[in-house]
Amino acid sequence: MRTQQHGRDAYDVVVVGGGTAGLSAALILGRSRRSVRVVDAGEPRNAPAAHMHGYPSRDGMPPAAFLAEVRREVAAYGVEIVRDRVTAAEPDEADGFVVTTADGGPVRARRLVVATGLVDAPPDLPGVAERWGKDVLHCPFCHGWEVRDQAIGVLYAKASGIHQALLFSALSDDVTLFLHGADEDALPDSDWQLLAAAGVSVVTGKLDGLVVTGDALAGVRLADGRVFARSVFVVPPRMTPRDGLLTALGARTRQTPAGPFVDVDPTGLTSVPGVWAVGNAAGAAEQVVNAASAGYRAGVTLHAELLHADLARAAERRRGGVFSPEGERAVARARASRSGA
Ligand SMILES: Cc1cc2nc3c(=O)[nH]c(=O)nc-3n(C[C@H](O)[C@H](O)[C@H](O)COP(=O)(O)OP(=O)(O)OC[C@H]3O[C@@H](n4cnc5c(N)ncnc54)[C@H](O)[C@@H]3O)c2cc1C
Structure with missing residues (x-):
């Protein structure tokens, strides 16, 4: 209370x-x-x-x-x-x-x-904040099963590298990693080999935003105007x-x-x-x-x-001489149980 x-x-x-x-x-x-x-x-x-x-x-x-x-x-x-x-x-x-x-x-x-x-704070790309938690996702363990086998785009993040793309490749054969201006030459050979082994496609250009049809993600648009049809986009918040x-x-x-x-x-x-x-x-x-x-x-x-x-x-x-009846009863019980009484 x-x-x-x-x-x-x-x-x-x-x-x-x-x-x-x-x-x-x-x-x-x-x-x-x-x-x-x-x-x-x-x-x-x-x-x-x-x-x-x-x-x-x-x-x-x-x-x-x-x-x-x-x-x-x-x-x-x-x-x-x-x-x-x-x-x-x-x-x-x-x-x-x-x-x-x-x-x-x-x-x-x-x-x-x-x-x-x-x-x-999802990345500052047009359309991303509006679709956060719906078809713009961040966590394969939270929503991955629900988007299995779909066309999945993954935004490259320096901190996590290609890790998210590899995780989502376990859920769909159609995963594309968007480098969004990151230097492709900076990716080590070992990363390229893993991406190839996982069947992940890589797109190098800068992104411009998302394409939304009705209330669903339809694609990812590059700054050069190309649109990649994707129903799920994975971003690092x-x-x-x-x-x-x-x-x-x-x-x-x-x-x-x-x-x-x-x-x-x-x-x-x-x-x-x-x-x-x-x-x-x-x-x-x-x-x-x-x-x-x-x-x-x-x-x-x-x-x-x-x-x-x-x-x-x-x-x-208690040591100072302040006793309470409940405390004394508890002490008596403890002593009795210790002596086996
Ligand atoms: C889109 C999305 C989907 C997710 N899906 C899953 C999933 O499927 N499975 C899973 O395991 N995890 C999922 N997560 C992660 C999950 O949200 C977190 O693990 C979980 O919410 C953490 O719980 P929490 O209690 O620490 O914080 P929260 O759930 O965020 O709760 C914090 C609470 O504190 C309140 N608060 C904050 N400041 C104050 C204040 N000053 N005074 C009073 N109240 C305050 C907030 O309003 C809020 O209610 C998801 C995350 C996101 C972003």
Whole structure:
């Protein structure tokens, strides 16, 4: 149950972000009888996709229906879930944080779980942003099966090289890699050999944009006017974590292939004591199932950490001569079980 401290609602944990990662942490914390408030702005990353794949038992479920189901489960354990946006989280003078939101009053939290996800910025090519998550895709594991055997275009990316084209070649015999002005001579011989072995065609010219017919991708247009009929176009988005709250608290970042992300230990704990970061806020590679797992791990660790902090304080008070009837009964039970009585 939430309590009051200095006139403000106070929780054991405020979870910022109610996507899979945040809700998964909230689920395990709620089941551990922690007072938890989830503040969610309601913009999960996979919202543009019609279906979610690769999550055992939920494969093919619409993302919004999946999250609605998880919210129902989490709320059943007394967790409060509100639609709002956290604008600041600052250290409290006591143990914990003051969390400020756009629409509600500030609340206190002893611990924070930041599960704010990331923002995808698809490449700046005409038509790409409009079709993002529909037939402009980025992930063979999320949507690859659904576009198997189709005419697939892949935009070359320096960071990942030809990797995406090779992955999609396992799903279709009709894959074309568009170099979009990248220097073809810079591709090593080994890449050309792999592309040939995978049956991937390569187009070298600069792209001008997409050709869309009705509500479907029809092709990819080059600057010289040529059009290549494609029903799917694979692009590399720039992925930027929504980590403003974390960096404002002083969380350390680390360099990753997708750019800087907040540094976390295997439980999601950041370099700021009391602050966990999970899901895409802490790593670009986290899929839904990984986000759920990260949230679970953080919830378990955080609960144990709070429990031990409280018990250590209670033991300290006891040593100082402050006794509670419940505490004394617990000590008596522990002694009795140790002596085999
Ligand atoms: C088009 C597309 C399709 C995808 N398909 C799949 C798929 O099929 N299978 C799969 O496993 N993965 C898929 N993914 C990846 C998937 O979206 C992520 O793995 C997953 O969303 C990560 O969960 P998360 O909880 O970390 O972040 P998110 O789901 O993005 O949730 C973050 C939440 O935090 C909220 N938030 C952010 N800032 C604040 C704030 N300051 N205050 C309050 N709330 C805030 C956001 O509004 C959002 O609701 C896809 C990604 C994309 C782009």
